[in-house]
Amino acid sequence: MTREPQKAVVAGVSVDTRHWIGGERVASSQTFTDVSPIDGSVLGEIARGTATEAAAAVAAAKAAFPGWSRTPRSERARILHAIADGVEKRLEDLAIVETTDNGALLRSHRHGVMPRVAHNFRFFADWLLRLGHEDFQTRGHTNHVSWDPAGPCALITPWNAPLMLATWKVAPALAAGNTVVLKPAEWSPLTASLLADIAAEARLPAGVLNLVQGYGSEIGSALTSHPDVRRISFTGSVPTARRIAESAVANLTPLSLELGGKSPLLVFADADLDLAVDLAVDQYDNAGQVCLAGTRLLVEEPIVEEFTRRFVEKASALKQGDPRDGTTDIGPNIHPRQLEKIDGFVQRALAAGAKAVIGGHRKEGLYYAPTLLTDVTQDSEIVQEEVFGPVLTLQTFADEEEAVRLANGTRFGLAATLATGDLERAERVSARLVAGTVWVNCFFVRDLKAPFGGSRLSGVGREGGAWSFDFYCDVKNTVTAPKGWTNHG
Incomplete structure (x- = not known):
């Protein structure tokens, strides 16, 4: 493993350690050190973002939102499938980098985790194409339910399954027509950077996916309190979730929180x-x-x-x-x-x-x-x-x-x-x-069609299948009067 100021090389795989904002790599004046838990070796110096980078990422997401939200469903789905293709093409790279970065088993990354990353994109791409609700009648009036993209999303992800849990959020948010600012955990940031490369190669438009790295105390609140962020999804600890909820309340930003367990x-x-x-x-x-x-x-x-x-x-x-x-x-x-x-x-x-x-x-x-x-x-x-x-x-x-x-x-x-x-x-x-x-009589059998989330202090909300689109969209009902009928009162 070798290091350069803006690069980490892990088992021959080069990883850019800068942010990804508006379709470009962006450095920071400060860095933090990423260390492998396997042997304590230093993997790289990672760009350490502040409120400045957070604001820039949200601005890029906001600027990209009108174009991406109006992109036809079929085209959004095609790009998500292209990202899945890129994940599968680089599966071995992703597996060895994440194993080195967070210490989970390489065989699990190869045969379970990284294939699931690709599946996350494919599943939500396909679900998007069949998302809908039958029109229904009310006294001759037609009710039509639609799922409108909500806007820029702040996605804050944990270190224990970095890429799988990141894409569990990124894939439905993008499928729904939203733009994303992804903040990975500082203890395992590397595969999120590779995902940015893969998304760019799949021709995801600039600004639709943004990556900011750093400490939650320095960058997290700048994201979660930003008035242009319209959805926040977080996986992590209860104390951090409380701080996120407090910062989001001023803007009444909807939250999805998947927190701890004592199952x-x-x-x-x-x-x-x-x-x-x-x-x-x-x-x-x-x-x-x-x-x-x-x-x-x-x-x-x-x-x-x-x-x-x-x-x-x-x-x-x-x-x-x-x-x-x-x-x-x-x-x-x-x-x-x-x-x-x-x-x-x-x-x-x-x-x-x-x-x-x-x-x-x-x-x-x-x-x-x-x-x-x-x-x-x-x-x-x-x-x-x-x-x-x-x-x-x-x-x-x-x-x-x-x-x-x-x-x-x-x-x-x-x-x-x-x-x-x-x-x-x-x-x-x-x-x-x-x-x-x-x-x-089983364990860890998870289907993306099923709702996922916790009760009590284990979380707020459900994601998966239709529940993900319900969260990442503004669900709207349009009521149309019969032709030739007016209501003045």
Whole structure:
């Protein structure tokens, strides 16, 4: 890996480290350093934007909006498919750069994440072409529903799945006819820059997609409080979401917020135990840096000993190490600050009486041992607060009623996973769980046609399929009188 003032070269892939505003690369007077979590190597010096760059990006988006919003749906869809083609053409580049930048598994980026990035563009391009509502009649008057582009959108994305979660927002916003200012997380900014190159090669008009990089404290509020920004979509922490909401309120800018989770994974005695254990161990995916992860294992009392034995056996076999190695199961955590946070949660829990069945400690570098804590209480910090690392807790329940009470017993409501062999029970329990998504005998199965979002402190709003267009558009109803009929009163 080599560095130049305006470039990072990662595994032979050149990444421009400047902003992308109005179809041009723009430098800043200051930079911040991007470091790989794999080995601590410096990847590049990234342009560090301020309110000045934020304002320029919003101005570029505003200037491009009239042309893009009037572009026929078929042409917008064609360009989005061209962006998807570009993603697929550069899939290997995107995979190795993102793995190096955020530490997630290279095999996952190659076979799951980057193909999903391309699919995000294709799905919303195709959905756009069939978006519509049948006209309906009211006393002879015709009602016609339309989805009008809203305007420039500020999209603020996290570091744990940088490009996939960015394009989950960018693709529907562009499909809807909006222009975009994308602000990626400062801990993993590189693939967003590559996306700007890919969009330009697909002949997305200048100013339709803009990229500004920097710290949220220096650039975020300049975006979210800007009067020309008409939609804000954010994925990240609850405290940051509160600040965004406060800055957006003056302009009554609509928000979509996908926030933290403390999701339960319920295992009933009638479950397929091998499946349940597999589901539980899957929660260590991406070193536990997954907002949807079922980090609270709730296991029915009669099977807890056998479940724990099998879980420990399977989890202990996971290989932790360099995520570029195809045999690695768990890579590093993203940043020293995040590792400190994870270890702080665990050490406080142990001091309060929790028992580490496995893990409970740091390893060399930014690696944290996969951890399972037992002897925890429902009101304890480790059960109530999001850790965002490879740390699970285990509690038991006596019956269905207690299972639901424990599952719903936090401030969050993003997701829930349920393992049971009784489909009637699955229906009963699922109906009572507070969650935006419930998985029964499976995990992380997501279709873009489905609504996605959280309840309680896990978020505001839903995106996906028609819900995305409802958010990124001003939905309008036009009522037309019958020919020759007038209403004067």
